Amino acid sequence: MTIETGILFFTAILIFAVTPGPGVFAVLARSLAFGVHRSLAMIIGIVISDIVYLLMACKGLSYIAENWSQVFTIIRLAGAAYLIYLGWNIWNTPVTFYLDEKPTNQANDHIKSFLQGFLISASNPKVILFYLAFLPTFIDLSNLTGSDLLLMGFLTFAGLFLSLIIISTGAAAARQYFQSKSAIGRLNKTAGATMMGAGAFLASRQ
Template sequence: MTLESGITFFLAIFVFSITPGPGVFAILARSMTKGVRASIFLSLGMVLSDIVYLVMACYGLAAIASSWETAFLVIRYAGAAYLMYLGYKMWVSPVSTSSVEGERGSKSQIASFMQGFMISASNPKVILFYVAFLPTFMDLTVLSASDIVLASFLAFVALFMGLMLISIGASQARRLLTSERSMKSLNRTAGGIMASAGAFLALKN
């Protein structure tokens, strides 16, 4: 991968990361209600799942992944149900105007990470994106381990930056809402977004 193709690859992945979808909607909803810190592990889970797909694409494992259609379907519906459950919890959660951000405790962080991983892992079409996308930047027939490491690193940084940019923007909007009424509306908006992301994940082809 040349310097020019590496920069282009990075920018393309960054744009991909901020394209609306279940993952972006989940980040929006989490950041609007709990702030940026609460979205870090959620984002890391999504990014790691994408990296797994990217590596699979590099090694030509798309055909194997397609044979796991039933497993992916189960994961997708489980992820959709979980997102809709979280949306409901946000909708009915008590109003808080506290400025404290983040999730405390390793259990909540692990749960957030696994939620993010599940959201991305439930979309096997991501690997097809990478299969079609990677040959533009590297020759997959002579791919070296260093090429895969470089592509994974660039994708990790680009994806995480994109998701964090969305998270920061949503969190800043949250800071402008300080009244109890506005926070209640924010909770319900975020809950609606999260539930809609779950529905989208369940109904998409």
């Protein structure tokens, strides 16, 4: 991978990371409710999931998709069901959960947040399509070297993490405007509807 190709790839990752989707909205919602610190695990989960797709794309995800379509259908439907379930929970989350409650176990909270981020990104068709269709425009996967793979992984991690941290920081700074019960209630409904809509979209994909 040349320097020019690396810069273009990193720029594409930055743009891709801030494109509206379930992962971005989940980070926004969590950061608005809890701040940047308690959003880090979710951000890392999203980033790790994307890197897994990057590696799979480099190792022939398209071949697997073509020859194991039934497996991917199960994964897609399971991901859709999870997004709908998560959206329903957010929709029905009591306002007092965001305003009053504190987690009793920080470790469990971070693990749960990480898994949510990982599964949201893993179930997002935007991620799959990006790495399957867009990745070959930057590098010849048939001549991929180990150093190319490491560099792409690093650039992906840096680009996604930087973009999501900026989003999280901006949302956390705006928390003061979302402290009333009515504002938090609207946030719950919007986040829940977005998650459920993403799940319905994923389930409808062929």
